[in-house]
Amino acid sequence: MDLEINNKSNNKMDIIDKEVAWDKTQVIMSKTNSRGIIEYANEVFVDVCGYEDYELMGQPHNIIRHPDMPKVIFKVLWEKLKNSENFHAIVKNLAKSGRYYWVITDFEISKNKEGEIVNYFARRRAVPQEVITNHIEPLYKKLLQIEGASGIEYSEKYLNGFLEEKNKTYVQYILELIYNQEKLDNENNKVEEEKGFFSRFFSR
Numbered sequence: 608m609d610l611e612i613n614n615k616s617n618n619k620m621d622i623i624d625k626e627v628a629w630d631k632t633q634v635i636m637s638k639t640n641s642r643g644i645i646e647y648a649n650e651v652f653v654d655v656c657g658y659e660d661y662e663l664m665g666q667p668h669n670i671i672r673h674p675d676m677p678k679v680i681f682k683v684l685w686e687k688l689k690n691s692e693n694f695h696a697i698v699k700n701l702a703k704s705g706r707y708y709w710v711i712t713d714f715e716i717s718k719n720k721e722g723e724i725v726n727y728f729a730r731r732r733a734v735p736q737e738v739i740t741n742h743i744e745p746l747y748k749k750l751l752q753i754e755g756a757s758g759i760e761y762s763e764k765y766l767n768g769f770l771e772e773k774n775k776t777y778v779q780y781i782l783e784l785i786y787n788q789e790k791l792d793n794e795n796n797k798v799e800e801e802k803g804f805f806s807r808f809f810s811r
Contacts, residue, residue, distance in 0.1 A: 621705045622673075622674065622701070623705040623706050624707075625706050625707075626706060626709075627704070627706045627708040629655045631732075632733075633651045633732075634651060634730055634731065634732055635649065635651045635655055635710060635730070635731040636648070636649040636651065636652060636728070636731070637649070637652055637668070637728075637729050638726055639726065639727050639729070640725065641723075641726070643667050643668045643685075645663050645666050645667070645668055645670075646726070648660065648663045655702065656703060657702040657703035658670070658703050662703075673698075674701075675707070675747065675748075675751070676699050676747065677750035677751045677754055678759050678762070679754065679763045680696055680698070680750070680777075682763065684696050688716065688727060693713070693714050693715070693716070694714060694778060695711055696777075697711050697712075697739075697781050698731075709739050709743075710731035710734060711733075711781065712730070712731045713729070713730045713731075714728065715727070715728040715730075716728075734785065735785060735788040735792065737788050738781075738788050743784075750766060753765050
């Protein structure tokens, strides 16, 4: 079983239901080998996850796996990557402190001359809170419940049915959620700026 799916590294960590405070304009970056072993983590990654560089190097990337994450998401992710298909995923990660942070990940795949995958480069950025609260958390909670009761096979069947109903792939679904939320946020910010302008103008 793949290193990213079979994770036992976080069993003894105390989980704290609080978010890591971090600059969400920053990009978290890492590089792993083909088996998901960390070979590089940028300063943002180190700052957010709370591990030092030397604690991350040579460790499986699931060192930051949060138990709230359904296994099926990583199963689909690794199936896509091993087929050289890029995959976006919304993931809840676990910091060394026991706190959490949500990110959306984008991958770049590196191959050798023989066409074999040798590295994965991952870039992660923050996810709008509304997307997490209103859509992702309810879905992931349902998938976890199914995995606990019936196993990952039926968790995947539920996920496929959920996406078929929406006539979208997982990637299409999450990217549309983020796009729509960011569009709404921009519209709301524009309205607030206009209100502020008129308020300043008429208060002269």
